[in-house]
Amino acid sequence: MKLYCLSGHPNLPCLVLKFKSVTVMLDCSLDLTTTFSFLPLPLVHSARLAKLPSWVPKDADASDQDTLKTLKKELKECAGRVFVDSPPEVGIPEGGLLDLSTVDVILVSSFQCILALPYITEYTGFNGMIYATEPTAQMGRQLMEELVHYTERVPKTRTASKWKEPAVFKTLPAQLRDGLNPAALRDCYGLHDINSALSKVQLVGYAQKLDVFGALQIMPLSSGYCIGSCNWLIQSHYEKISYISSSSVLTTHPQPMDQGPLQNTDVLILAGLTQSPTANPDSMLSEFCSHLAVTIKNGGSVLVPCYPSGVVYDLFECLAVFLDSSGLMQLPVYFVSPMADSSLAYSNIFAEWLCQSKQSKVYLPEAPFVHEELKTISRLKVFPSVHGDFSSEFKTPCVVFAGHPSLRFGDGVHFMEMWGQSKANTVIFVEPDIPYLEALAPFQPLAMKAVNCPIDTRLSFQQANKIISDLKPLHVVLPENYITPPPSLPQRSDLVLEADPPPTTYQRGEVLSLPIKRMYEKIEITPELASALVPSEIRQGVAVASVTGILEAKDNNYVLQSVPKQPTAGPGQKRKREDNADFAPPKPHVWGAVQVEQFVQDLEKNGVTDVKVEDTPSGHIIHLQSEDTLIQIEDGSTHIFCEGNEELRIKLRNILLKCLSKF
């Protein structure tokens, strides 16, 4: 069994598992951190961005004027950092490790881990199945479409590529190069790619057993992190592999994590722990509220860069309660995203995927989330973008939830440009995937306050270690980063994962051999064949029978059936008999030792009386003097020497067989 690691980022997994000749891709995440190397795409022309100075490598080859000229256009400097002035590009999973057209199944754990799907399904010759829950597919679609909206609505014809050339790339500052693989960078896909990719998705429910070629059984299990998110159990009849990524044991809106079936697996592949191991989600939430309140009270406005789904659902609920209690009921709250409407609507029809308390609300019948009501009474104002109706509604001070959290595209860029130079305003980062200083870099120097309140409900190291010890897997496979403390907190030796035996680790581009040795395969025996078996008891409760049957394999399922009755071969049908020679059951398997006295008695009973028994060092020799026949009996063998008298030989054979055990 092999594991190919197409992504090393613990929260943006993309792994491929080869097991029982089935190739299974576990998640296909898109790396959006690559966009931090690019300048933001403003909605309207930004004089500030346009005026940024060009940057050229210090030791540039002055003779290559063309390259320098191009580079001057491609690279800009802002507050001491270098950015690429081009539509942001995204990082796709490693392509060279294996032929992705051979992938049989793609399993998607959550809507955050589906974004690279079009690159796999549309551009590799992929021809397999994709399994995802309905919320994962729907909300994944929203995230993808939002990305496309953001990149396509700002026409930017110029695409920078010179900087990616290896000779140039190596001269760029480390800040730009680190963690960036130019070969894996791609332009964003289009709507057509999304539709085509998602049309291949087969929707699945929690605890649904999926059969893959009869060889594997796959089951999604609630992971508790977001609506429709799941862990996967991949099993044959004898081996179990669990894949846990982005799980949560906290009580938020999704259905709680289902750990039961994940017990005692042969291999546990664990990824997607919290990205903010030192930030408690609850205290972050209250910090979020207090920063917001302070800003509003000082007459400023608040920008919350966010995705259209996920943590915002909890934020809206929490914010509504907070605003009520702090007398800010009149504060306008805007939710600006091309997917805002759709995201809110879908969240309320996925009751089956929500926690018990939200689920039971539909029995009343009430919408599971309060945002429906907030929207109805206009306390939450939803707009597809800042264009159009928004401008007539817009009032400050206010709170704006807007995408994209990377601040490289989307309406959030607009608010940053608009509010960035006022000290009264605050930008609050809540999405844990976003290193907020990276996001802010191209907006520096900045007067507005920036606060990081990452709300990450995924497993903490402590929770993950508990899960490992509870689930008792035989082997654990982890991203390499999880066995050492985070680089920013090297002294926190508690922020590591441990397992016994020590976990196997992976990083991008590696191929691991996983320690699973297959010993058995489930086959079925037909009742006809079973009833014809002759078991011989070896000892109390243990029996053995020799079996001869015809093995039929269909869809990787084996059935052993009776050998068809041989047609009695008439003359001229010789051929047939030979064909069926293979079908004949072998001779019984003989075991045990011959008791000489018993054997001699049996011989006499059958009329063989002229017997002389001789002891030898290793056994006995029985001599049938009149027939010139010898029977040499030893502990584990008997050898009959006779002079061509077949009748006698067969008689002796049969007497001997009666003295021995067989099956």
Place this chain on the structure above:
Amino acid sequence: MILFLLFMWWPTGAGQDVGRSCILVSIGGKNIMLDCGMHMGYNDERRFPDFTYITQSGTLNDHLDCVIISHFHLDHCGCLPYMTEMVGYDGPIYMTHPTKAICPILLEDYRKITVDRKGESQATFFTSQMIKDCMKKVVPVNLHQTVQVVILNIPQVDDELEIKAYYAGHVLGAAMFLIKVGSESVVYTGDYNMTPDRHLGAAWIDKCRPDLLITESTYATTIRDSKRCRERDFLKKVHETIEKGGKVLIPVFALGRAQELCILLETFWERMNIKAPIYFSTGLTEKANNYYRLFITWTNQKIRKTFVKRNMFEFKHIKAFDRSYIDNPGPMVVFATPGMLHAGLSLQVFKKWAPDSKNMVIMPGYCVAGTVGHKILNGIRKIEFENKKVLEVRMAVEYMSFSAHADAQGIMQLIRYCEPRNVMLVHGEGQKMDFLSKKITQEFGVQCFFPANGETVTIETNPNIPVDASLNLLKREASLTGPPDPKRPRVLHGALIMKENSLRLVSPSQAMRELGLKEHEIRFTSTVTIHDPQPSQGTVERLCTHLKGTLKDHSIQHMPDGSIMIDSVLIKVSGSSEEEETKDFLVSWPYEDEDLGSQLMTLLRKGLPRTVEA
């Protein structure tokens, strides 16, 4: 072996949706009740199934492992509170989320009618509290989720009994269920519809190959979309009445058919640009539509795709009704509760409109005996009320069933989908079922039953026996026979070890090792003396060629020491001299090759052919 005990179900009278479903299945030692319907045609104890059939004394807990409800219609779930709270059952009840949401509302509605109208004492009928307590025992299931049934009083999950729900498309939340115990399985369809309709999708099931498919057969002989026709008929009648200035009253229950008819009228009004108002009596309306909005994932593709922009259950043409509108002049359509015209607004409207022959009342569902609805459907045109007033009914009275059921073609389609080994038809009329069952047997070659009410059917299953086969054995066997060849059967020889509860198939030598058995080797060595006048020089070669010509399927090797190996049989020439005309052959073989050994003995005794075959 699966055993069935059947209660009464299916229509006893023709045409109307009377009857109830309640089936008991005994499979692999587990007893499962499929639906728990109420017979709407009776007012006495006959409306409930006779649970003494299951047990004479005590609770049902000891005799029933779980109850499965296919959908929220009362002829499928109406008896639940009676069974759980009055007879006594505490085990799990499974149904889908929408069924769990809507079922208690219909039960409460029905309870009110029965108790309030007839003044039946609470002692013979269940109470509101009983409905609530009953619903607490319900475990909601999602589509395609494999549910391991938790058996009452056994703490751990019983992984023996598994159920799985499939989309049935009959009403919101309707499901078919696969029930599996070990290697035996049954599919129960409840009511289903194989063609997507106005608000629901088509039923679907995977190739689960159950031992038995229990399918409804309401429209056993009807082919093709009879529902579409009924819808057209309905619209035509409504339209005609409106055209001539009449009023249309549609008494409904707040949930179920009401929404379906609303969508139907809404789209018709939109298309035909009709101005006459449609009203829906207030109260439950908004709440009811809310259920549909929240369970949009259970509707059809089209509604699901467009719901963000336009929710099908937010009606443009249908407005809330006010009592004062009753006397408004001009045409209108009014949906009013309750559905059997026994009380409330629908009866009030009826009393006002009945005398005018221009008007029409359309009854879309069954009415309990004794209600005004029941009377007018049975042709009574003079209705006497408590105050001795007699109402003359001149308005047109129409009955229309809109339930979506699979037609014969749909039933055949479902059989094709899931490939059952046996089929059982229920919920249909005898003659029609007879016809369909013949067709099924003919087309699929499977047994098809259609037992009468109360009959017990036993179906034999003969499942294969699963064993753990050593991978080494399978691989070795595969390497011996080469690449898979569909024309050539693969023969497997092995030893089956039976120990405690495990069955393992391994190679015989591995079995010996594992069981600590010492193999006993048997070998035979025989001498054959044959008459052969030819010079002994080349005897071995001649023998070799002779054998190769005779034993084509065996490997024959001429060894360097002058012996011949035929598979594991060794032949040596011994004790012959140049002059002698006889030669001695020493033949030696192990017991495994006994057949070949004795075959060679016979062959050699016949002597060598004089001339060597070319």
